[in-house]
Amino acid sequence: MKKVLVINGPNLNMLGVREPSVYGGKTLNEINRRLEELAKELKVELEFFQSNHEGAIIDRIHQAYAFSDAILINPGAFTHYSYAIRDALSAVGLPVVEVHLSNIHAREAFRQHSVMAPIVVGQISGFGHYSYELGLRALRQELERENDK
Numbered sequence: 001m002k003k004v005l006v007i008n009g010p011n012l013n014m015l016g017v018r019e020p021s022v023y024g025g026k027t028l029n030e031i032n033r034r035l036e037e038l039a040k041e042l043k044v045e046l047e048f049f050q051s052n053h054e055g056a057i058i059d060r061i062h063q064a065y066a067f068s069d070a071i072l073i074n075p076g077a078f079t080h081y082s083y084a085i086r087d088a089l090s091a092v093g094l095p096v097v098e099v100h101l102s103n104i105h106a107r108e109a110f111r112q113h114s115v116m117a118p119i120v121v122g123q124i125s126g127f128g129h130y131s132y133e134l135g136l137r138a139l140r141q142e143l144e145r146e147n148d149k
């Protein structure tokens with residue numbers, strides 16, 4: 001079974017408490033549980049990782065090179081400025097889908113730019129917790145497309 005690593009960056013461990021009007025009321029555990037349900041349907045295996053530390057996220061991405069087939073990532077604020085995470089994602093060469101709960105393009109100017117966007121398969125932004133589910137479906141599709149090559 002294909003393995004998808006789900007990575008959440010800084011402050012996403014605070015979901016449920018953190019600005020619910022922007023990010024919704026679900027906790028990260030609740031989002032992950034929904035993803036687990038969907039994963040059964042899509043026949044993929046999930047692994048979850050959340051960190052508030054750039055280096056820890058980079059180390060986990062490097063591990064994924066050997067152990068995962070694809071990455072679903074919400075890099076949090078690192079989206080907007082972490083060239084190091086972007087380079088780590090490029091380095092491992094796995095298909096990546098970037099997700100955001102909020103529509104980053106409709107928010108403050110600094111959030112409208114993603115340094116990840118050019119190196120990911122695609123970005124899903126603005127559907128609240130459902131962004132993750134759409135992202136997982138998109139990755140499944142991408143893995144199938146790769147298989148057909």
Ligand code: DQA
Nearest residue numbers: 011074076077100101102111
């Ligand atoms: C976010 C958007 C980012 O700008 C913010 O820093 C986050 C969450 C989102 O999911 O909407 O932490 O990635």
